[in-house]
Structures are given as C-alpha cells and as structure tokens.
Amino acid sequence: xxxxxxxxxxxxxxxxxxxxxxxxxxxxxxxxxxxxxxxxxxxxxxxxxxxxxxxxxxxxxxxxxxxxxxxxxxxxxxxxxxxxxxxxxxxxxxxxxxxxxxxxxxxxxxxxxxxxxxxx
Amino acid sequence: xxxxxxxxxxxxxxxxxxxxxxxxxxxxxxxxxxxxxxxxxxxxxxxxxxxxxxxxxxxxxxxxxxxxxxxxxxxxxxxxxxxxxxxxxxxxxxxxxxxxxxxxxxx
Numbered sequence: 001x002x003x004x005x006x007x008x009x010x011x012x013x014x015x016x017x018x019x020x021x022x023x024x025x026x027x028x029x030x031x032x033x034x035x036x037x038x039x040x041x042x043x044x045x046x047x048x049x050x051x052x053x054x055x056x057x058x059x060x061x062x063x064x065x066x067x068x069x070x071x072x073x074x075x076x077x078x079x080x081x082x083x084x085x086x087x088x089x090x091x092x093x094x095x096x097x098x099x100x101x102x103x104x105x106x107x108x109x110x111x112x113x114x115x116x117x118x119x120x
Numbered sequence: 121x122x123x124x125x126x127x128x129x130x131x132x133x134x135x136x137x138x139x140x141x142x143x144x145x146x147x148x149x150x151x152x153x154x155x156x157x158x159x160x161x162x163x164x165x166x167x168x169x170x171x172x173x174x175x176x177x178x179x180x181x182x183x184x185x186x187x188x189x190x191x192x193x194x195x196x197x198x199x200x201x202x203x204x205x206x207x208x209x210x211x212x213x214x215x216x217x218x219x220x221x222x223x224x225x226x227x
Contacts, residue, residue, distance in 0.1 A: 003164055034216075044165075044208060046216040094165065101170070106155035106212050108176060110164040 002027055002109065004095050009114030012085050016118070022078040022095030022111060029076045032098040034107060035069060037091035037116075045091075048080060049098075063089075085118045092116075122147045122211055126219035132227040139196040141222045143209035148189045150213040156185055156194045159221075160205045168207075169194060199224070 004027075008020040022033070034049040048069035049058045057069050068081040078095055092115050096107035123146040133139055143154070149172075156169040167176040169185035172192055182197040196203055204226050209219040 043220045044210070044218040046218075096165075099167075099170070104151070104153050104212050104214070106153075106167055106170040106176075106210065107165075108167045108170075110166070112162065112164045 004097065004109055004111035006093060006095050006111045006114040009093060009116045011117045011119065012082075013120055014085060014087060014118055016085050017081070017083045018085065018116060020080040020082065020093055020095075020114060020116070022080075023076055024097075024109075027076070029071070029073070029078060029097065031100055032105075033069075033071065033078045034096050034098060035078075035080050036094045036096055036107070036110075037089075038094070038113075039088070039091040042091075044094075050078070082116070085116075087118050090116060090118050121215060122149065122213070122217055124209055124211060124217055124219035126207075126209060126222045128222060129220075130223045130225060132225050133199055134227045135199050135201055137199050139194075139199055139203075139224055141194040141196075141207055141209075141224075143187075143192045143194070143219050145190040145192075145211060149192075149211045152188050153212045154185075154187070154192050155210045155212055156183075157208045157210065158203075158205045159208060165208070170212075196224075 047060045050069045054071045066084045070079045092113040094113045097109040098105045099108035127142045152172040154172045157165045159165040173185040206221045
C-alpha cells in the first residue's frame with residue numbers, strides 16, 4: 001500500500017528545535033505537499049504548504065516565522081523545520097500530498113503522523 | 121476564517137445501518153471545495169469525498185456526499201465493520217480548515 005512516512009518527532013524543550021521529514025517509499029513526491037497537525041483533543045489544523053517545485057511556501061499565522069517547510073525533490077523528501085517551539089505546538093504532525101486536481105485540491109495521501117511533544 | 125461545525129459529535133449505530141453526518145460552514149465554501157476524510161487511531165487519514173460529492177479513487181459507493189454553499193452531508197448507506205472511525209470535513213480553499221470530527225461508534 002502506498003503511503004507517506006513521517007519521522008523526526010520526539011520530545012523538545014520550549015524554545016527548542018526539531019526537524020520533521022516525510023518520504024514516500026517507492027513514491028516520487030511530485031505534487032504540492034502540506035503539513036497538518038492535531039493537538040490532543042483538538043481538530044486537525046493545516047500549518048504549512050509547499051508547491052511541487054518548492055518555490056512557493058505558505059504557513060499558518062500560528063507558526064509563521066517559526067516553522068519553515070521545504071523539500072528536496074532529488075531525495076523525494078519533505079521537511080518541516082520547527083524553531084522556537086512552544087508547549088502549544090505539542091501535536092501529532094501529518095504530512096499529506098495534495099491531489100493533482102488543478103487549483104485548490106484536497107489531500108489524497110497522508111502519513112500516519114509523528115508525535116511532537118514540547119515540554120520542560 | 122471559515123469555521124466548520126460537524127454534527128453530531130458521536131453517532132452510535134449498528135453494522136448495516138445508515139449514517140448521516142453533517143458539516144456546516146460559517147461562510148459559503150468556495151466552489152464547493154469540501155472534502156470528507158476517514159480517520160482511524162494510529163492510521164493515516166483517508167480521503168473519501170472531494171468537491172462535495174465526488175468519491176475518491178477506490179472508495180466504495182456506500183459512501184456519498186451532498187450539499188453546497190454552507191451545508192454538506194456525508195452518508196454511509198450501510199455501515200460495514202471497517203467504517204467505524206472518526207470522520208472530518210475540510211474546506212480546502214485559500215485557507216484550509218477542518219471540522220471537529222464526528223465519531224461513528226458501534227452501538
């Protein structure tokens with residue numbers, strides 16, 4: 001079954017940094033991609049998107065200036081650099097692929113998520 | 121921000137029964153860019169429906185979506201054991217927001 005795999009989650013201290021990665025074993029990541037997170041007891045929240053060529057990036061206001069999405073298409077890998085982490089960033093982080101629908105598209109392939117815990 | 125409100129919070133049904141899930145938006149959803157996802161604990165979310173009513177690839181026809189503007193519905197005609205999960209709606213316009221989810225549990 002084709003799926004995405006996230007890695008890099010774990011425990012970080014407030015003010016610390018983590019870098020998440022996302023890859024699709026056997027899958028070429030040629031679509032626009034996004035990161036979505038779910039804090040405990042909360043709804044899913046879109047946080048970052050990146051175009052297929054990596055030129056255009058978008059971030060939710062809650063993470064703007066602290067998180068940076070990027071990709072290495074030669075390695076079929078998506079990244080999320082998270083700096084100045086806060087306790088409220090504690091969540092399961094999912095990477096997801098936008099479908100190729102032209103324009104605004106839903107996410108048609110997701111990973112199982114990686115847990116990020118921010119605590120002292 | 122277009123806030124999506126799903127109801128009910130929990131739906132307790134038996135296999136074979138019909139499930140009707142609602143998603144209401146605080147503003148009209150642009151071009152009916154509304155999707156439904158199924159999510160089971162520890163698994164990847166799965167796209168079921170997009171553009172309000174189009175089934176994603178490989179999704180059984182017991183799943184159907186309807187609605188437009190601000191009111192949308194996901195219907196599961198006859199629940200199979202594997203359908204018990206949490207379902208989220210999402211509007212995927214310029215800003216991408218999700219509903220809070222409806223849990224479909226076994227009665």
